[in-house]
Amino acid sequence: MVVDIMFPKNCINCGKEGKYICEKCELFLSEAPSIFHQGSLEEVIGCWEYEGLAKRIIFKIKYDGVFDAINELIETAFEKREPYLPENTIITFVPMFREKERIRGFNQAKLIAKKLGKITGRKVLPLLEKIKDTRSQTKLDKVERLANMKDSFRKKEETVCPNNVLLVDDVWTSGATMKECAKILKKSGAKRIFGFTLARTV
Numbered sequence: 447m448v449v450d451i452m453f454p455k456n457c458i459n460c461g462k463e464g465k466y467i468c469e470k471c472e473l474f475l476s477e478a479p480s481i482f483h484q485g486s487l488e489e490v491i492g493c494w495e496y497e498g499l500a501k502r503i504i505f506k507i508k509y510d511g512v513f514d515a516i517n518e519l520i521e522t523a524f525e526k527r528e529p530y531l532p533e534n535t536i537i538t539f540v541p542m543f544r545e546k547e548r549i550r551g552f553n554q555a556k557l558i559a560k561k562l563g564k565i566t567g568r569k570v571l572p573l574l575e576k577i578k579d580t581r582s583q584t585k586l587d588k589v590e591r592l593a594n595m596k597d598s599f600r601k602k603e604e605t606v607c608p609n610n611v612l613l614v615d616d617v618w619t620s621g622a623t624m625k626e627c628a629k630i631l632k633k634s635g636a637k638r639i640f641g642f643t644l645a646r647t648v
């Protein structure tokens with residue numbers, strides 16, 4: 447993992463030292479409204495609109511390994527809106543195909559989930575696993591995305607699905623991935639499933 451404590455943080459927009467997105471540039475982030483009743487998901491909080499600065503910083507997290515930016519984005523989001531979670535909610539995340547995670551060295555959804563666990567004091571458990579190495583979703587339309595995701599996840603054998611789950615991913619675009627994961631959680635016994643992503647398309 448990249449340890450970046452020794453390096454000063456600079457605003458990715460204006461270069462100002464101190465944060466990845468400084469107070470001034472934070473104003474360029476647009477808060478995104480929640481999405482309700484998507485398949486088995488009750489409510490999905492997708493903090494920011496997936497565009498401009500939010501898109502650039504998530505790219506940096508995924509491809510340059512700027513993990514610290516995750517903490518900053520979540521803290522900023524929580525100042526505005528703390529997600530409602532029922533008692534005993536367990537946090538879980540969209541898994542990556544094992545070989546892909548090995549190559550990248552991390553799963554950003556897991557890192558986001560860990561940070562959420564820290565802030566909310568809830569347990570983070572890996573409940574799902576990815577069993578199919580799917581194509582990248584970026585160039586697929588909505589119908590193709592759903593087909594691409596079908597049967598690509600399953601519940602981890604050794605886990606028991608809790609009643610209330612918060613499912614975490616980095617970005618919500620078509621929702622195909624999270625809906626597929628939520629479907630499996632529901633089938634495995636989850637009663638209420640909520641979602642959290644750093645950003646979403648609006």
Ligand SMILES: [Zn+2]
Pocket residue numbers: 457458459460461462467468469470471472
């Ligand atoms: Zn700035």
